[in-house]
Amino acid sequence: MCSCGADISEGMTTEATTAGNVAGKTQQKAAATYTGYPALEPVTLKCEDPENSRGLPTAKISHSYGVAKDGQPHQISVDSEKFFETKNYKAVTYDTKSQGKVLYLTFDCGYDNGYTEKILDTLKEKNVKAAFFCTADELKSAPEVIARMIKEGHIVGNHSTTHPSFDEISRSEMTKEIQDCDNYLRSNFGYTSPYFRFPKGEYSECALELVGSLGYTSVFWSLSYADWDTKAQKGADYAFEKVTARLHPGAIILLHAVSSDNAGAMARIIDYAREQGYEFKSLDDLNL
Numbered sequence: 548m549c550s551c552g553a554d555i556s557e558g559m560t561t562e563a564t565t566a567g568n569v570a571g572k573t574q575q576k577a578a579a580t581y582t583g584y585p586a587l588e589p590v591t592l593k594c595e596d597p598e599n600s601r602g603l604p605t606a607k608i609s610h611s612y613g614v615a616k617d618g619q620p621h622q623i624s625v626d627s628e629k630f631f632e633t634k635n636y637k638a639v640t641y642d643t644k645s646q647g648k649v650l651y652l653t654f655d656c657g658y659d660n661g662y663t664e665k666i667l668d669t670l671k672e673k674n675v676k677a678a679f680f681c682t683a684d685e686l687k688s689a690p691e692v693i694a695r696m697i698k699e700g701h702i703v704g705n706h707s708t709t710h711p712s713f714d715e716i717s718r719s720e721m722t723k724e725i726q727d728c729d730n731y732l733r734s735n736f737g738y739t740s741p742y743f744r745f746p747k748g749e750y751s752e753c754a755l756e757l758v759g760s761l762g763y764t765s766v767f768w769s770l771s772y773a774d775w776d777t778k779a780q781k782g783a784d785y786a787f788e789k790v791t792a793r794l795h796p797g798a799i800i801l802l803h804a805v806s807s808d809n810a811g812a813m814a815r816i817i818d819y820a821r822e823q824g825y826e827f828k829s830l831d832d833l834n835l
Contacts (some may be wrong), residue, residue: 563575581694584737589730592761595684597719603753607714610640610748610767634752636689637759637835641769642797644834648825651799651833653768655744657710660777660805666694668743669813676829678702678766679804680744682710683728690735698737702830704742704766705729713745713754716761721757742830764835768801770794790816794825 743763772789786808
């Protein structure tokens with residue numbers, strides 16, 4: 548088994564993280580950096596099996612957005628659930644445990660296109676907490692935006708350092724991708740979280756096992772649409788229709804913050820979902 552050389556919650560104070568420590572969830576330390584919080588100590592993540600001596604499958608698995616049918620979670624191109632359920636890997640695609648109509652709003656942020664702050668404005672107005680999975684490039688290019696996410700109670704998840712396909716790099720390279728992104732968050736924002744999302748939704752069983760062994764939960768999704776191409780935006784009405792037509796209880800919604808369509812439709816999506824009886828929750832509320 549791989550083992551992690553340091554716990555990702557290392558360096559946090561009890562006073563500032565009481566709720567987080569009780570839940571074992573996202574934690575942050577109050578009091579310098581872009582957030583005004585003190586920097587957290589860097590971590591060194593070490594894996595005992597960098598060469599994959601156990602021969603875990605390295606074939607690419609692509610997690611696609613699919614199409615919802617009869618109000619049920621969408622159909623994905625590969626049955627990823629078999630890994631999560633039968634092999635107990637630390638991953639989630641949607642909430643199967645909560646009672647009632649709950650939704651989890653998440654965004655992927657590879658770079659800032661000027662729409663993230665508009666999305667944050669809407670989330671603040673509507674009192675919705677989301678998760679933003681950011682690459683190191685995003686952390687470096689938009690530090691004020693990242694600090695705002697954190698200070699307004701959103702989760703900032705690890706989306707790797709350089710956004711590679713994790714089925715195409717070694718276990719040591721995967722570890723460095725995750726570690727360097729986390730340490731940038733720690734040093735510059737005084738923040739860390741236990742959530743990871745694979746770049747491009749591409750991974751392998753070997754990669755999935757490694758991420759879990761490092762102490763992270765891999766967060767996939769059960770609702771999304773092709774929204775990432777900034778040159779092919781189709782308008783806020785299109786975004787609204789694509790998202791609301793696929794809502795289902797427990798959905799983890801993936802959207803891209805670079806999309807002008809999403810920024811324009813966000814308030815309507817939230818209002819419509821609530822009118823249908825849905826409640827927006829944070830990933831920290833998941834019973835993992």
